[in-house]
Amino acid sequence: MNTTRLMVSALMMFGLACQPSWAFTASQLETFENEPPLVRSLLERATVMLDDESDDESAWKAAGLYCEASRYGSAEGAYRLGMLYAFGRGVPANRDYAANLFGIASAHGHAEAQKMLETIALTTRATPACVVSEVAPEKSPNVEAQLIKQSPAIDAYIASLPKRQRWVVDLADKIANWHDIDSKLVLSIITAESNFKTAAQSNKNAQGLMQLIPATAERFNVKNAYNASQNIKGGVKYLRWLLSYFRGDVALAVAAYNAGEGAVDRHHGIPPYKETKAYVKKVMGLYQTPYHAFDAGITAPSPVIETIQQKSNAKKARM
Numbered sequence: 001m002n003t004t005r006l007m008v009s010a011l012m013m014f015g016l017a018c019q020p021s022w023a024f025t026a027s028q029l030e031t032f033e034n035e036p037p038l039v040r041s042l043l044e045r046a047t048v049m050l051d052d053e054s055d056d057e058s059a060w061k062a063a064g065l066y067c068e069a070s071r072y073g074s075a076e077g078a079y080r081l082g083m084l085y086a087f088g089r090g091v092p093a094n095r096d097y098a099a100n101l102f103g104i105a106s107a108h109g110h111a112e113a114q115k116m117l118e119t120i121a122l123t124t125r126a127t128p129a130c131v132v133s134e135v136a137p138e139k140s141p142n143v144e145a146q147l148i149k150q151s152p153a154i155d156a157y158i159a160s161l162p163k164r165q166r167w168v169v170d171l172a173d174k175i176a177n178w179h180d181i182d183s184k185l186v187l188s189i190i191t192a193e194s195n196f197k198t199a200a201q202s203n204k205n206a207q208g209l210m211q212l213i214p215a216t217a218e219r220f221n222v223k224n225a226y227n228a229s230q231n232i233k234g235g236v237k238y239l240r241w242l243l244s245y246f247r248g249d250v251a252l253a254v255a256a257y258n259a260g261e262g263a264v265d266r267h268h269g270i271p272p273y274k275e276t277k278a279y280v281k282k283v284m285g286l287y288q289t290p291y292h293a294f295d296a297g298i299t300a301p302s303p304v305i306e307t308i309q310q311k312s313n314a315k316k317a318r319m
Contacts, residue, residue: 035074038296041247042069043076044309045291050089056142059090063137064293067130070101075108078131082116085128092140096126134180136293154188154286165196168209168228175232179240180293185250186210186236188286189257192279198228210235244298247305248291254283261302268304 032040046062046069049055063084069077082101085094099122105113130137158169172190176183193211194200206213208231217225222234242253245261255270256263258279263271270280284290 032076035076036072038301039069039072039074039077041301041305041309042066042072043074043080045248046080049291053089056090056140059084060137060139061090061291061293063090064130067128067137068134068293068296070104070131071134073108075105075110075113078102078108079105079110079113079116081128081131082113086116086120088140090140090142091128091137094126094128095120095122096124097128100124100126101128101131134295152184152188152286152288154184154191157191157286158187161196168196168198171228172232175229175236179236180295181236181240181243182289182292185287185289185292186232186239188283189235189239189254190232191286192282198231199226207231212238240295241298243292243294244296245300245302247296247301248294249305249308250287250290250292251280251284252302252304253292255280265302265304268307 032043035043042065046065049058049062049065052058063081066077066081066084070081078101082098082105083089084091085101086098087093099117099120102113102117102120103123106117128137129135161169168190169187172186173183176186190196190209193206194209196209198209200209200211201207202211204213207217207225209228210231212220212222212225212231212234214225216222216238217234220234220237222230225231225234239253239257242256242261243250246252246256246264251270252264255276259271259273259276263273263276270277
């Protein structure tokens with residue numbers, strides 16, 4: 001048995017003895033309450049994602065949230081990210097990363113991290129790139145397999161496009177990557193908005209590939225909404241803002257893209273408009289991913305997020 005397997009076996013035995021749980025416990029809720037609101041939101045969302053132990057893709061997304069919490073100086077975030085690296089959940093098993101993260105959390109007084117550090121008995125400065133900069137954590141092989149198996153429906157639709165429209169896909173890929181947005185989400189919105197027609201115009205004067213209304217075009221400095229590059233840049237910037245505002249909740253961001261963030265706030269969720277509900281259903285049916293990484297520094301969260309968190313906490317407390 002190699003060193004890594006020995007380490008993982010020891011950690012598993014230690015974990016069973018301590019009976020860890022990815023679900024909310026009374027002590028975890030208390031720990032979360034001691035965190036700043038933004039960090040608490042990250043930790044809570046990540047914990048919910050880890051409910052299904054067989055879902056490595058969700059574990060990888062949770063790792064991204066823990067990375068962000070760690071960048072804000074959260075000992076709890078560093079500890080939990082260390083656990084994912086220790087067990088290889090969502091991210092590749094890496095004892096060096098795990099040991100360093102436990103060391104970081106331990107230095108801030110995290111008792112469980114100190115116990116894990118003593119178990120590993122390893123000192124290292126190896127740090128995941130996602131803890132020091134805004135990049136996604138690496139995926140474990142299991143995540144890659146799940147992503148291939150659960151490929152979004154947008155992939156099949158793009159594959160069916162005629163060659164004359166492929167340039168739009170390439171352009172959207174490039175611009176989305178520049179702004180750290182999943183191009184598949186952008187392409188799902190383009191499909192729903194204009195079906196890849198650069199000259200599309202709605203009866204409400206929404207224009208171009210991503211159907212920007214004049215106010216949105218002006219807000220994101222789009223001079224010509226029928227210019228494909230300008231249009232996609234403006235639409236992606238708006239989508240990036242919405243993902244920050246709704247803290248990565250794709251359905252809320254998509255609803256706001258259609259109806260405006262004000263409408264989502266007023267209705268405390270997806271507005272009951274027939275058009276918006278159908279729009280969200282179409283985009284989510286293509287994209288098939290409920291959460292997206294976001295930059296919390298772009299804007300303060302929507303009040304809807306706090307309402308959702310309060311309901312989630314109340315539900316967990318009753319369980």
